[in-house]
Amino acid sequence: MFARLHSLSAASRDTFWRSLKALGATRIVIALVLLLYFGAGHLRLTQELTVQVCLAYLLTALALQALASRWRRQFMLQLMSQVACDLTCISLLYIVGGGMRSGLAILYLFPLAGCAILAPLLLALFSASLATLFMLGYTIYEAISSGDSPVMQAGLYGIAWFAVVLVVNRMAARLIGQEELAAQRGIEIGVQQAVNRLVIAHSADGILVVGADGVIHMSNPAAQQMLGGTALVLNGAALQPLTAAYESWRADPSQSSAFITVKPYADAEQEEVTAAWSARRDVPLHLKLRFAAAETAGLDVERNVIFLEDVTSIEEKAQQLKLASMGRLTASIAHEVRNPLSAIGHANSLLEEDLQAPVHKRLLKIIGDNVARVNRMVEDILKLSRKAQSHHDPMELESFLKELKAEFDETHRLDSKILCLGGMREVTVRFDPLHLREVVLNLLNNAVRYASGTPASIRVFVVHGAGRPLELHVQDDGPGISPQVRAHLFEPFYTTSSKGTGLGLYLARELCLNNDAMLDYEHRFDAGLDEGGARKSSGRFVITFARFA
Structure with missing residues (x-):
C-alpha cells in the first residue's frame, strides 16, 4: 500500500503521525481500564502479577506516546515498537488470566487493527500471524497439560484476525489514496489560484466579479484605480452608468459590450476615500465594458465578470496616428484657404464702396462676417497644430449663452x-469667448439635425455642485449615438455623414483642451420605459470647465 512514508505529501504524513498518536492515546485508555478492572479483583487469578503487568503496560504506553509526540522520526520503527509492546503485554495478560477462558483474546484486535491501518499489508499479516501462532501454541499446550482446551475457538480467532487485517488494510489503503489524491488536487488548485491572483492583480484591464444583486465580490487593483476605490455595491452615483450597463446586459445578454463615462467625483460618499481617488477625482473615465457569465450551473449561485478597459489611451494613440495627416491638412489650409479668403475679403471691401443699397450692405456684411469666421477657424487649426496655449480673462456664462441662443x-x-x-x-x-462660441455652435448644429423640433427638444443647462467642477450640458431628444460610433466620436476625420469632414467634434474637444476644459459625451438611462417597453436612454455632450481659482 505504501512505498515509503516520505514519498507521500506533507498532509498525508501529518495524518499518519496524528493516527499514531491517536493509537497511543487509545492504548493508554485500554491499559488504564485493565489496571482498574484487575485491581478491583474481578478475575480469580494471581492478582498481584496481573496488576504489575497492567501497570507496566500503562507506563510503557505513556513512554511510547511521549516519544511519538516529541520525536517525529522513524515512523515505521515507532509503530512496530508499539505493536510489539501491545502483543507482548496482551500475551502476558492472556497467560496470567487463564488462556482462552479469560476472554482476553479480544484485546489482540486493537493492535492488529491499528497495524493494518498504518503499516503495509505484509507487516500487518506478520503481526496477525504472530498473535495467531502464540494463541494456538498456548492453547495446544493447555490441551496437552489439562486435556481441556478449546483449540477450535483459538483457530477461529486466528482466522478472524487475518480477515480483519486484510479488510481494514484495504479500506485504509483506499482512504489514504483518496486523501493523497485530494491533497495533490488541493496543491494544484492552490497553485492555479495563486497564478490566477497574480494574473488578475497585474492585468491592465479592470476586473469585477459581480453577483446577481449587484454586489461586487472581487475586484483587482486596476478596477479599483479606475473606479477610485473598492465599492461593495453598484449603487453609487459615480457608478450609475456601470450599473445601468450591467442591468441592460442582464436583460439582453447579446449586448456583451458597452462604452460608458464614469465621473468619480460625482459620488460624494466616496470622495477622499483614497489618495488615488483624490488625485483623479476630476478626471472622467472613458471605459469599454465587456460582460461574461461564469459557468456556475448546479451551484445555485450566479457570478458575472465585468472587464473594464480604459479606452482613453487607445483614443489618444488613434489620434496620434492621424496627427500626421492633420499636419498636412493644416499646411494645405494655410496655403490653399487663407489666400482665397484674403481675395474674397478684399473683393468684399471693394464692393462695399460701390454698392450702397440696404439689401446689398446686408449681404456684404454676411460675407464679411463669414470670411472673418472662417479665417479665425483657420487660425485656430494652425494654433492646434502648434499646441498654442493661451490664458483668457473670465467671462460671464449666463449672458454669453443668452446672446448665443438669440443668434x-x-x-x-x-x-x-x-x-x-x-x-x-x-x-x-475662464474660456475664450470665440472658442466657446465655436464649440457650443458645433454641438447645437448637431442637435438641430437630430432633434424632434418639439418644444424643449434641445436643452442647454448648467450643472454645478459643491466640490465638483462647473459643467455645461447640451442635450437633445434625438435617438442618441450608437456604441459603435461613440468609440470613435472624437477621432479626427471620422464621420457618419457624407457631407461632414469628421473634424467638428475633434476641433471642439481640442479647443476645450486649449482652454483647460474637457468635452465628453455621456450616454445615460433615464427613469421609465419608452413606447416599445425598453428603458429610455439619452445622450448629451458635457463641457467640464476648469476650476476657477
Missing part, C-alpha cells in the same frame, strides 16, 4: 421654445 434662433429660424436654457445663474468661467 442661433435667428440664424436657424427656430421657435424660441425649441432651444431652452436651464440652470442659468451668475457663474464665471
Whole structure:
C-alpha cells in the first residue's frame, strides 16, 4: 500500500503521525481500564502479577506516546515498537488470566487493527500471524497439560484476525489514496489560484466579479484605480452608468459590450476615500465594458465578470496616428484657404464702396462676417497644430449663452421654445469667448439635425455642485449615438455623414483642451420605459470647465 512514508505529501504524513498518536492515546485508555478492572479483583487469578503487568503496560504506553509526540522520526520503527509492546503485554495478560477462558483474546484486535491501518499489508499479516501462532501454541499446550482446551475457538480467532487485517488494510489503503489524491488536487488548485491572483492583480484591464444583486465580490487593483476605490455595491452615483450597463446586459445578454463615462467625483460618499481617488477625482473615465457569465450551473449561485478597459489611451494613440495627416491638412489650409479668403475679403471691401443699397450692405456684411469666421477657424487649426496655449480673462456664462441662443434662433429660424436654457445663474468661467462660441455652435448644429423640433427638444443647462467642477450640458431628444460610433466620436476625420469632414467634434474637444476644459459625451438611462417597453436612454455632450481659482 505504501512505498515509503516520505514519498507521500506533507498532509498525508501529518495524518499518519496524528493516527499514531491517536493509537497511543487509545492504548493508554485500554491499559488504564485493565489496571482498574484487575485491581478491583474481578478475575480469580494471581492478582498481584496481573496488576504489575497492567501497570507496566500503562507506563510503557505513556513512554511510547511521549516519544511519538516529541520525536517525529522513524515512523515505521515507532509503530512496530508499539505493536510489539501491545502483543507482548496482551500475551502476558492472556497467560496470567487463564488462556482462552479469560476472554482476553479480544484485546489482540486493537493492535492488529491499528497495524493494518498504518503499516503495509505484509507487516500487518506478520503481526496477525504472530498473535495467531502464540494463541494456538498456548492453547495446544493447555490441551496437552489439562486435556481441556478449546483449540477450535483459538483457530477461529486466528482466522478472524487475518480477515480483519486484510479488510481494514484495504479500506485504509483506499482512504489514504483518496486523501493523497485530494491533497495533490488541493496543491494544484492552490497553485492555479495563486497564478490566477497574480494574473488578475497585474492585468491592465479592470476586473469585477459581480453577483446577481449587484454586489461586487472581487475586484483587482486596476478596477479599483479606475473606479477610485473598492465599492461593495453598484449603487453609487459615480457608478450609475456601470450599473445601468450591467442591468441592460442582464436583460439582453447579446449586448456583451458597452462604452460608458464614469465621473468619480460625482459620488460624494466616496470622495477622499483614497489618495488615488483624490488625485483623479476630476478626471472622467472613458471605459469599454465587456460582460461574461461564469459557468456556475448546479451551484445555485450566479457570478458575472465585468472587464473594464480604459479606452482613453487607445483614443489618444488613434489620434496620434492621424496627427500626421492633420499636419498636412493644416499646411494645405494655410496655403490653399487663407489666400482665397484674403481675395474674397478684399473683393468684399471693394464692393462695399460701390454698392450702397440696404439689401446689398446686408449681404456684404454676411460675407464679411463669414470670411472673418472662417479665417479665425483657420487660425485656430494652425494654433492646434502648434499646441498654442493661451490664458483668457473670465467671462460671464449666463449672458454669453443668452446672446448665443438669440443668434442661433435667428440664424436657424427656430421657435424660441425649441432651444431652452436651464440652470442659468451668475457663474464665471475662464474660456475664450470665440472658442466657446465655436464649440457650443458645433454641438447645437448637431442637435438641430437630430432633434424632434418639439418644444424643449434641445436643452442647454448648467450643472454645478459643491466640490465638483462647473459643467455645461447640451442635450437633445434625438435617438442618441450608437456604441459603435461613440468609440470613435472624437477621432479626427471620422464621420457618419457624407457631407461632414469628421473634424467638428475633434476641433471642439481640442479647443476645450486649449482652454483647460474637457468635452465628453455621456450616454445615460433615464427613469421609465419608452413606447416599445425598453428603458429610455439619452445622450448629451458635457463641457467640464476648469476650476476657477
